[in-house]
Amino acid sequence: MITATHPVETKKNYLNAEEGLKSWLLTSDHKRIAILYLISVTFFFALGGMYAALIRLELATPAGDLVESNVYNKFFTMHGVIMVFFFLIPSIPAVLGNFFLPMMIGAKDLAFPKINLLSWYIYMVGGVFTLYVLLSGGVDTGWTFYTPFSTSYSNGYVIAAGLGIFINGFSAILTGLNFIVTVHRMRAPGMTWFRMPLFVWAHYATSMIQILGTPVIAVTLFLLVLERGLHIGFFDPAYGGDPVLYQHLFWFYSHPAVYIMILPSMGVVTEIITTFCSKKPFGYTFIAFSSVAIAVFGFLVWGHHLFVSSQSIYAGLVFSVLSYIVAIPSAIKVFNWTATMYKGSVRLETPMLYAIGFIGLFTVGGLTGLFLASLGMNVHLTDTYFVIAHFHYVMVGGAIMGFMGGIHYWWPKMFGRMYSQVWSKVAAIIIFTGFNLTFFPQFILGYMGMPRRYHAYPAEWQVLNVLSSAGASILGLGYLIAIIYLLYSLKFGAIAPPNPWGATTLEWMTDSPPIAENFEVTPVITQEVYTYSAEEVLHVV
Amino acid sequence: MSALKESSHDQTTEGHAAHHGPSKGVYYAVFATLIVLTWVTSWIATVDLGPFNIYVALSIAVFKATMVLFFFMHVKYGTRLTKMIIMSGIYWLILLLFIVMMDFWTRNWMGVPGR
Amino acid sequence: MSSPAAAANVRHHFENAEQQKDASTIGMWIFLVTELMFFGGLFMAYFVYRQAYPDAFASASNKTDLLIGAFNTTVLICSSLTMALAVNAAAVGKKALLIMFLVATLLLGSAFLGVKTYEYHDKWVHHEIPGQHFECEGCKDSGHASLFFSLYFAMTGLHASHMIIGAGYLIFLIIQAKKGKFTPAWHTPVEMFGLYWHFIDIVWIFLFPLLYLIDRVHK
Amino acid sequence: MQAKPFELFPDAASSIAGSVDGLYAYMVLVSAFFSLLIAVLIIYFAVKYRRKDDHVPLPVDEHSIGGMILEIVWSVIPLGLSLVMFAWGASIFFTESKPPADAMEVFVTGKQWMWKIQHNEGAREINELHIPINRDIKLTMTSEDVIHDFYVPAFRTKADVLPGKYTTEWFRPTKVGEYHIFCAEYCGTKHSGMIGTVYVMTEPDYNKWLAAGSGEGSMAEQGQALFNQLGCGNCHASAFNKNLGRCPNLNGLFGTTVDLKDGTKTRMDETYIRESVLYPQSKIVAGYDDIMPTFKGLVTEDGLLKLVEYVKSMGTKNGAQMSAPPLATETSATDAKTGTPAKAGAAKTSAAPAVNVNRPGNQ
Numbered sequence A: 001m002i003t004a005t006h007p008v009e010t011k012k013n014y015l016n017a018e019e020g021l022k023s024w025l026l027t028s029d030h031k032r033i034a035i036l037y038l039i040s041v042t043f044f045f046a047l048g049g050m051y052a053a054l055i056r057l058e059l060a061t062p063a064g065d066l067v068e069s070n071v072y073n074k075f076f077t078m079h080g081v082i083m084v085f086f087f088l089i090p091s092i093p094a095v096l097g098n099f100f101l102p103m104m105i106g107a108k109d110l111a112f113p114k115i116n117l118l119s120w121y122i123y124m125v126g127g128v129f130t131l132y133v134l135l136s137g138g139v140d141t142g143w144t145f146y147t148p149f150s151t152s153y154s155n156g157y158v159i160a161a162g163l164g165i166f167i168n169g170f171s172a173i174l175t176g177l178n179f180i181v182t183v184h185r186m187r188a189p190g191m192t193w194f195r196m197p198l199f200v201w202a203h204y205a206t207s208m209i210q211i212l213g214t215p216v217i218a219v220t221l222f223l224l225v226l227e228r229g230l231h232i233g234f235f236d237p238a239y240g241g242d243p244v245l246y247q248h249l250f251w252f253y254s255h256p257a258v259y260i261m262i263l264p265s266m267g268v269v270t271e272i273i274t275t276f277c278s279k280k281p282f283g284y285t286f287i288a289f290s291s292v293a294i295a296v297f298g299f300l301v302w303g304h305h306l307f308v309s310s311q312s313i314y315a316g317l318v319f320s321v322l323s324y325i326v327a328i329p330s331a332i333k334v335f336n337w338t339a340t341m342y343k344g345s346v347r348l349e350t351p352m353l354y355a356i357g358f359i360g361l362f363t364v365g366g367l368t369g370l371f372l373a374s375l376g377m378n379v380h381l382t383d384t385y386f387v388i389a390h391f392h393y394v395m396v397g398g399a400i401m402g403f404m405g406g407i408h409y410w411w412p413k414m415f416g417r418m419y420s421q422v423w424s425k426v427a428a429i430i431i432f433t434g435f436n437l438t439f440f441p442q443f444i445l446g447y448m449g450m451p452r453r454y455h456a457y458p459a460e461w462q463v464l465n466v467l468s469s470a471g472a473s474i475l476g477l478g479y480l481i482a483i484i485y486l487l488y489s490l491k492f493g494a495i496a497p498p499n500p501w502g503a504t505t506l507e508w509m510t511d512s513p514p515i516a517e518n519f520e521v522t523p524v525i526t527q528e529v530y531t532y533s534a535e536e537v538l539h540v541v
Numbered sequence B: 001m002s003a004l005k006e007s008s009h010d011q012t013t014e015g016h017a018a019h020h021g022p023s024k025g026v027y028y029a030v031f032a033t034l035i036v037l038t039w040v041t042s043w044i045a046t047v048d049l050g051p052f053n054i055y056v057a058l059s060i061a062v063f064k065a066t067m068v069l070f071f072f073m074h075v076k077y078g079t080r081l082t083k084m085i086i087m088s089g090i091y092w093l094i095l096l097l098f099i100v101m102m103d104f105w106t107r108n109w110m111g112v113p114g115r
Numbered sequence C: 001m002s003s004p005a006a007a008a009n010v011r012h013h014f015e016n017a018e019q020q021k022d023a024s025t026i027g028m029w030i031f032l033v034t035e036l037m038f039f040g041g042l043f044m045a046y047f048v049y050r051q052a053y054p055d056a057f058a059s060a061s062n063k064t065d066l067l068i069g070a071f072n073t074t075v076l077i078c079s080s081l082t083m084a085l086a087v088n089a090a091a092v093g094k095k096a097l098l099i100m101f102l103v104a105t106l107l108l109g110s111a112f113l114g115v116k117t118y119e120y121h122d123k124w125v126h127h128e129i130p131g132q133h134f135e136c137e138g139c140k141d142s143g144h145a146s147l148f149f150s151l152y153f154a155m156t157g158l159h160a161s162h163m164i165i166g167a168g169y170l171i172f173l174i175i176q177a178k179k180g181k182f183t184p185a186w187h188t189p190v191e192m193f194g195l196y197w198h199f200i201d202i203v204w205i206f207l208f209p210l211l212y213l214i215d216r217v218h219k
Numbered sequence D: 001m002q003a004k005p006f007e008l009f010p011d012a013a014s015s016i017a018g019s020v021d022g023l024y025a026y027m028v029l030v031s032a033f034f035s036l037l038i039a040v041l042i043i044y045f046a047v048k049y050r051r052k053d054d055h056v057p058l059p060v061d062e063h064s065i066g067g068m069i070l071e072i073v074w075s076v077i078p079l080g081l082s083l084v085m086f087a088w089g090a091s092i093f094f095t096e097s098k099p100p101a102d103a104m105e106v107f108v109t110g111k112q113w114m115w116k117i118q119h120n121e122g123a124r125e126i127n128e129l130h131i132p133i134n135r136d137i138k139l140t141m142t143s144e145d146v147i148h149d150f151y152v153p154a155f156r157t158k159a160d161v162l163p164g165k166y167t168t169e170w171f172r173p174t175k176v177g178e179y180h181i182f183c184a185e186y187c188g189t190k191h192s193g194m195i196g197t198v199y200v201m202t203e204p205d206y207n208k209w210l211a212a213g214s215g216e217g218s219m220a221e222q223g224q225a226l227f228n229q230l231g232c233g234n235c236h237a238s239a240f241n242k243n244l245g246r247c248p249n250l251n252g253l254f255g256t257t258v259d260l261k262d263g264t265k266t267r268m269d270e271t272y273i274r275e276s277v278l279y280p281q282s283k284i285v286a287g288y289d290d291i292m293p294t295f296k297g298l299v300t301e302d303g304l305l306k307l308v309e310y311v312k313s314m315g316t317k318n319g320a321q322m323s324a325p326p327l328a329t330e331t332s333a334t335d336a337k338t339g340t341p342a343k344a345g346a347a348k349t350s351a352a353p354a355v356n357v358n359r360p361g362n363q
C-alpha cells in the first residue's frame, strides 16, 4: 500500500529515496520504520477489533448462544492481548514518536537506527507468536494471565502467548531506550530541554516507564512459562507459592503500562491543541512535569488492582491514597488544555475534533478511575463492566482518539497528501457517537453488578447490552470510513504543503514528506517553542 | 550490550578518550578487596550472629557491588547522567521490593483471614 | 551483525565522535538498568518466599556447596579483573595485552560455567530439581523447599545464560581485536562489553549470599 | 428470581449497600460537575474564539500572571475532593473487612465451576445460600483449584476466593428476597456459569429451612469425626483432653498468639491451622519437635474447614466457645471426661468421609 505511492513531483523524499521491498525491510530510517509500524499496528488493531465485534455480537443476547463459553473466553483474551500489547502500547510511540520525535528536536535520526529496526523485527516475531496462538486455537486466560489458572488449569496456548508478549516487551524496551538516548544526546543546537515540544516530553516520560517496567513483566512471564512448562512452583499454591505475588509483579508493570498508553496520546493532544488555537500551551512547564510525575508516581499505585485479592488492608489503603495522588497530574493537564483554548484562535479541523473528543472522554474515563480507586467502591465495582467501561473510556476514548488525532494531524507530513476534510469530520463524529453508545451503558451495567468476562448474563440486562452492541457497530463503521478515506488520499489526495496547519514545531519546517535526512541543514533553534507570530498564520491554507 | 553495534570507528577525532579510568593499581586493590570479602562473607556466614547474618551478608554484597560499580565500571569517573540512570534503576528496584513486601508484612493486619 | 568498525567515520546521523560515544554509553547504562529490573522480579519472589518459609529456605540452601560457591565467586571476580584490565589495555592501545586479557576473561567465564554445570549435575543426581521427582533429603519444611530450588535454578540459570551470551560476544571481540580494529581513540565495544560483564558479576555478588549463605551456622 | 425486564439500579439489600450508594452519589456528583465543566468550557471556547477569518492577526499571547495561582487552584481542589473519596471509601472498606464478632458463620468452597456452601449447623448447599435477615453473616472461603470471587451485587460486596488460604467476607442482609451470586474472578470455561442465588429469609423461615436438613451434624462435629479418623487425636489428644506432651494441646488455643520454634510468633487462626495440617514443618510451635506428618492430599478443603471448626470449638483464648453450638457427640464427651485419647483413625474410617455430600433436602 505504501510502496505503491509516489508523489507526483520528482523531488526526493524518504518515501522514494530508495525503491523496492528490500529497501523498506532493511531501512534504518526512523520515518520508514514508523511506516512499517503503522502498517503492522493497524493490522493488529483490525484483528483486535474483529474480536471486539465478536464479543459484542455474543453479548447482544443474554444466553450464550453464538459460541461456546470457552470460545468466548478466547475472544476476550485475544482481544485484550492484541489490543494492549500489539496495538496500543506500540501505537503512538512506535509510529508517531518514531517519526516525529527526532524531527521535533532537530535530529537526523534516532540515536540507534539499527536497534530501531531491530525493535520492529522483535515486535513482528512477538506478533507471529500471537498469530500462531490465534490460529492454533487461542488462549483463554484473560489478558492478565492470573495464576494458578494460567499455569495449571488453562487448556489454551499459554506458553506461546506468554512468549509472544515476552518477546514483544523487548521491542518496547529498545524503543524506549532509543528515545531516551536521543532526547539526551541528539538535540539540535539551541534545542534546550524547555524548548522541546511537549510531545517529546510525553515520550520521554513514556520511555522511562517502558524501561523500568517492561523488564518486570518480562521476567514475570518468564516465570509463568517455566511454571507451566516444567511444572515447578513459583506462584501455584500447590507448591506453596502465592498467586497474589504474581498479581503484584504483573501489575507492577501493567499499571504503569496504562500510562504508556495514555501519555503519548496526551502529548499528541497538546500539539494539536496548541496548533489549532495558534497559541502557546497554557502552563508549558506544568504539562511537561506532569508527564514526568505521572511516569514516576504511576509506579506506586499498582495495588489498586488487588483490592479484593486478599492483599493486606494496609497495602490497600496506601495504594488507594496514592492512586488519588497520581490523578492530580492528569487533572492538571486537562485544565491546562482547556485554558489553552481560552482566547485562542480556534480552528475545528479534524485533528482538533479528535483532541476535543479526547479531553472529554479521557475526563470521564479518568474520573471513573477515581471510583475504582476508592476502596469501598472498588469492592463493589471491581471485575464488573464498570471497569470495562472505565478503561475503554481511557484507552479507546482517550488513547485511540489521540492516536487518530495524531494520524490526521501528521498525515500530510507523513505522506504529503491531504485527506478529505468532509469525510474525516464525519468519521470523527461517528466515532465519538458510536463510542459513547458502546461504553456508557456499561457503566450502568457495572454498577448493577454485571461481572466482566461473562459469556452469558441475566436477561434483565439485555437492553443495555444491546445498546452497547449497537454502539460498537457504529464505532466500527467510523473506523472503517477513516481507513477508507485515508487510503484513498494516498493516491488521490491533494498535495500537502509543508505546513498545512500553521504549526510551529520543527517537523513542519521541512518538506512534506520530509527528505531522508529530515532537514537540508541541521536546524539551529533560537527562539522558544510554540512562538506563533501573526505573519506566519497568514500563510495558512 | 546491543548498544555497541551502533558505535562506529573514529580515527579522525583526536584527543577523544572521554572517560579516564583508574590506574591499574586501583584495579588490583579493588580486586584484592573483593576476593578477601568473598571469603570473609563465606566464613562469617558460619558464625552465629543471630538474626544479623543476613544483614551482614547483604551489607558485604552491597559494598562489593559498589566497588565493582565505582572502579571496574568507572562510575566514579562518569558523568552525572550515568549516575542518575544508575540511581533511578536502584531506586525503582527498591520500590518494587519494598512496596510488595509492605503487603506481605502487613497481612493479617486486622486479624481477619485474607484481609 | 554489521561490524561497527567497518564504517570509517562517525555514522551519518551523529555530529561527532564524542556524541556518538556518549550515546553508546548512555544506551548501555540504560540497558543495564532494564537488566537490573529483569533480575529484580526474581529477587522479589525470592524475598517473599524466604520470609514466608525461612526454615525451608535455610535447609534447602544448605544443600548447596559453600566451598564451590565461594570458589566460583572468586573465579568470576578474577574474570572481572581481567576484563577491567582488557579495557585498560585497549585504552592505551596495547593490542597483545588486550587479546590476552580478553582470552583470560573468556577462560575464566567458561570455568565459572563449567563449575555451574557440575553443580547442576549434582542437584540432578540428588533429585533436587523441582518437579515430580523432587526430593529434599533431611530438609526442614520440605513441602516448601522446592520453591527454593525453583528460584535457585531460575536465578542462576538466567545468570548463566547471560554469561553464555557474554562469552559468545567475547569471542567476537577477540577476533575483532586480532584484526586490530580497536584503537585508543575507538574501542567502544570493548568498553561497553566490560560494563555488561561487570554487571553480571554484580548480580552474582548478590546471588552468592542469597542462595549459598543462608543459615550456615547450624550445619 | 423474578426477572425484571429492565432496570437501571441494583437492589440494595445489605446494611452496607446504603453507604456504598451514598459514596457513589457523591462521586457521580463530583464527576458530573467536572465533566460538564470541562465540556461546557471547551465548547464555549471553541465557539467563542473560533477563527472566522484567516487574515485577522492572532490575538497577542499575553503570558498571564495568574497562571501559577490557577495551577495551584486546580490541583488543590481536585486533590481535596478526591481525598474525601479516599477517606470515605476507606471507612466503608474497614467496615466491610471486619466481621462483627458474633457473626453467624458460613463456609464457602469455590471449585470450577460451583459454590459449595456449608452452614455451621451442618446444612450444605450448592450454588445457593440461605440466610436469615438482619443477622451478620460471615463467610470463610477457600478454593479447591483456581481463584474465584464471591460476589453479591445486591450486598455491594465481594472478595476473592483463593486456593491455599482463607479469605473472609461478611454482610448483613436487610431485605427479604432472592439475589444473584456471581463468580467475579475469571476462573475458566464456565466462569459465567458459576452463579447462584442468595435467599434472604425471615428468621422463622430460615429456622424451618435449617431444620429440614443438616443430617450429618454440625461442622464441628463432622470435624471431630475427621480429627479422629485421621488420627490427629493420637498425639494432639482429643477435645478437652489433657495434653500428651509430644504435640501442642489445642484446647483453648484458637485466637491466641503462639511462640514458634524459630523465635517468631504467629496468631493461631484459621490460616495457621490449615497450614499446620498441610505443611506441619513450616511453623513449629516452640518446645515441640518436627514430628507431624503432612496431611496434604489426605484431606479436602471441605474437610480442612471442618477441622478448623472443630479446633475452634475447643474454645478460644477467653475460654468462650466460638459461634459453634456446644458439640459433643457421645464418644467425645466420654473421652473428654476420662481423658483417654479418642479411638484412632482405623476405627472411624467408615464414618462419613469429608467429601461433597450434598444436603439432600436442598437439591
Ligand code: HEA
Residues within 6 Å of the ligand: A144, A258, A259, A261, A262, A304, A305, A323, A324, A326, A327, A328, A330, A331, A332, A334, A362, A363, A364, A365, A366, A367, A369, A370, A372, A373, A374, A378, A381, A382, A383, A387, A390, A391, A394, A395, A398, A399, D030, D034, D035, D038, D077, D078, D079, D081, D082
Ligand atoms: C490508558 C489507560 C488507563 C488510564 C489512563 C487509567 C487511569 C486511571 N485508572 Fe485505570 N485501568 C485501566 C486503564 C487506564 N486507567 C485498565 C486497562 C484497567 C483494567 C485492567 C484489567 O483489569 O483488565 C484499569 C483499572 C483500574 C482500576 C482497577 C479496577 C479493578 O479492576 O478493580 C483502578 C482502581 O483504582 C483504576 C484507577 C485509575 C485511576 C485513578 C486513573 C487516573 O490516572 C485517572 C486520572 C484522570 C482524571 C482524574 C481525569 C481528569 C481530571 C479532571 C477533569 C479533574 C477533576 C479531578 C478530580 C476531582 C481528582 N483503573
Ligand code: HEA
Residues within 6 Å of the ligand: A045, A046, A048, A049, A050, A052, A053, A055, A056, A076, A077, A079, A080, A081, A083, A084, A087, A088, A141, A142, A143, A144, A388, A392, A395, A396, A400, A438, A452, A453, A454, A455, A468, A472, A473, A475, A476, A477, A479, A480
Ligand atoms: C487498546 C485497547 C482496547 C481497545 C481499542 C478495545 C476496543 C473495544 N473493546 Fe475492548 N478490551 C480491552 C482493550 C481494548 N478494547 C481489554 C484489555 C479488555 C479486557 C480483556 C480481558 O478481560 O482479558 C477488553 C474487553 C472488552 C470487553 C469485555 C469482555 C468481557 O469481559 O467479557 C468488551 C465488551 O464489550 C469490549 C469491547 C470493545 C469494543 C466494542 C471495542 C471497539 O472500540 C473496537 C472498535 C474497533 C473495531 C470494530 C475494529 C476496527 C474497524 C475496522 C477494521 C472496520 C471494520 C469493522 C467493522 C465494521 C465491525 N472489550
Ligand code: CUA
Residues within 6 Å of the ligand: D110, D112, D113, D147, D148, D149, D183, D184, D185, D186, D187, D188, D191, D192, D194
Ligand atoms: Cu469461579 Cu469465576
Ligand SMILES: [Cu+2]
Residues within 6 Å of the ligand: A254, A255, A258, A301, A302, A304, A305
Ligand atoms: Cu491501574
